[in-house]
Amino acid sequence: MKVNTALLQIDIAFGDPKANRTKVERYFHEAMKQKTDVVVLPELWTTGYDLGRLDEIADRGAEETVGFISALAKEYSVNVVGGSVAKQTANGDVTNTMLVINREGELVKEYSKAHLFRLMSEEKFLKEGNEDGNFELDGEPCAGVICYDIRFPEWIRTHMLQGSKTLYVVAEWPKPRVDHWRALLISRAIENQCYVVACNRVGSDPNNEFGGHSIIIDPWGKVVAEADDRQELVLRGEIDTSEVDTIRDRMTIYEDRRPELYKI
Numbered sequence: 192m193k194v195n196t197a198l199l200q201i202d203i204a205f206g207d208p209k210a211n212r213t214k215v216e217r218y219f220h221e222a223m224k225q226k227t228d229v230v231v232l233p234e235l236w237t238t239g240y241d242l243g244r245l246d247e248i249a250d251r252g253a254e255e256t257v258g259f260i261s262a263l264a265k266e267y268s269v270n271v272v273g274g275s276v277a278k279q280t281a282n283g284d285v286t287n288t289m290l291v292i293n294r295e296g297e298l299v300k301e302y303s304k305a306h307l308f309r310l311m312s313e314e315k316f317l318k319e320g321n322e323d324g325n326f327e328l329d330g331e332p333c334a335g336v337i338c339y340d341i342r343f344p345e346w347i348r349t350h351m352l353q354g355s356k357t358l359y360v361v362a363e364w365p366k367p368r369v370d371h372w373r374a375l376l377i378s379r380a381i382e383n384q385c386y387v388v389a390c391n392r393v394g395s396d397p398n399n400e401f402g403g404h405s406i407i408i409d410p411w412g413k414v415v416a417e418a419d420d421r422q423e424l425v426l427r428g429e430i431d432t433s434e435v436d437t438i439r440d441r442m443t444i445y446e447d448r449r450p451e452l453y454k455i
């Protein structure tokens with residue numbers, strides 16, 4: 192299946208959900224000028240990393256964000272891997288949660304970041320998730336993870352063993368480690384023989400400068416499209432999930448695995 196993807200690589204206003212929604216709406220309309228099947232947003236795009244003010248700015252039950260994305264998805268009949276937001280749960284915890292919404296405007300998946308990133312103090316303010324990020328869009332099996340999660344190849348493999356062909360990654364990845372970002376994403380694509388569609392932010396907040404380089408990688412590890420490190424833009428690329436089957440049939444790594452030897 193051919194899937195036209197559009198990644199919104201944007202700067203994020205620190206702790207200002209209203210300003211961020213206005214910007215996302217603008218870029219969303221821009222993206223919809225061309226045929227698009229899936230729109231992807233970055234990590235924590237409503238609040239940025241303003242973790243000290245989550246009491247005030249986290250989205251209760253993620254209801255406001257789901258309503259916002261759902262309206263856009265329905266208006267344009269497009270699937271949305273809606274980045275992640277700080278979601279305040281019923282018991283008062285806050286999770287870093289990806290929201291996936293289909294063309295009908297239905298919430299098809301919530302995935303909460305499983306690996307919290309201590310270098311950005313996530314473990315002090317956020318609760319980790321314990322569920323996987325598998326979902327379907329237009330009948331195709333996909334997986335979604337959040338930023339630091341890509342450093343855990345066993346977590347990505349756990350998803351791919353369920354049959355996913357496309358890995359969506361949403362991120363706020365700092366510039367000083369952007370070489371890790373590229374290398375890790377290319378490795379995840381090659382070792383899992385899957386498409387990787389990864390949306391990062393640009394700009395800076397009081398603590399970090401972010402590295403952009405949103406990227407689409409094919410299941411052979413070739414870069415299909417890549418943004419630079421500073422520009423706000425819509426990065427577009429077409430993926431063809433039948434390529435995944437071709438490569439998996441030709442080089443049979445899933446059949447050749449020896450899980451009985453692995454000690455993890």
Ligand SMILES: NC(=O)CCC(=O)C(=O)O
Binds near residue numbers: 338340342362364
């Ligand atoms: N927001 C994040 O999870 C950042 C992860 C990161 O920077 C890394 O190096 O890993």
